[in-house]
């Protein structure tokens with residue numbers, strides 16, 4: 208990842224600022240679309256409580272979210288600031304007001320239907336699909352109530368990168384995996400602008416798969432570096448990649464142990 212020179216930085220930043228959401232004039236007053244399209248991850252929160260009824264509505268949106276085979280293969284660990292501190296010994300990320308640790312969970316549905324065979328990758332994929340949709344339902348329900356949030360892989364040792372730590376700490380049984388954490392709060396200030404997104408024509412295809420356009424990729428990477436530098440000043444995209452690389456081996460190992468939770472049966476799957 209080559210650092211940007213000042214001209215590239217300014218040109219890329221301009222590109223980020225110019226990034227627009229494309230909403231047809233005929234739909235611009237549609238409130239659901241507005242919530243969806245204007246949503247941004249928020250990392251700065253007021254020290255103001257989210258009322259219980261609002262938080263319950265957020266959780267209810269997840270409870271009724273679409274999911275494969277109506278298996279509802281999820282559980283949600285819910286925390287206020289006190290409970291988070293008590294459990295993990297640290298403040299909630301970004302000093303948010305409420306946090307939800309979203310788990311993929313085959314334990315519950317397996318107790319209801321014992322025919323589910325041990326197929327760890329299918330099980331894990333299904334859990335991740337369902338839990339991610341539930342997470343997004345929470346995110347959008349919160350936005351609709353004026354509450355902002357950010358989904359997190361990394362919350363110190365309590366996140367997805369340290370899945371086995373979380374398993375021990377929260378006492379997960381077999382078939383339960385952390386997927387992500389979301390923290391919520393009333394937004395403090397304005398969210399950062401929209402980070403650079405691929406243009407629609409780059410990511411859609413019809414018929415056969417279309418290979419990425421290298422010029423678009425390069426432009427995007429430069430915009431990411433510029434946006435990162437402008438938003439965080441003391442941090443860089445390169446630094447963020449280093450952080451990811453420092454965590455990923457441990458995460459990979461931990462997840463293998465969690466996903467293939469019956470090693471003897473896993474060995475038989477290869478035969």
Ligand SMILES: Cc1cc2nc3c(=O)[nH]c(=O)nc-3n(C[C@H](O)[C@H](O)[C@H](O)COP(=O)(O)O)c2cc1C
Nearest residue numbers: 246247248249250357358359360361362387401402
């Ligand atoms: C599964 C998932 C994990 C994420 N993990 C983190 C994280 O650990 N730290 C963080 O600051 N943002 C995290 N984010 C937020 C993304 O950085 C953010 O969604 C992305 O940059 C796009 O910005 P936007 O949500 O404002 O469109 C995560 C988002 C998702 C969906």
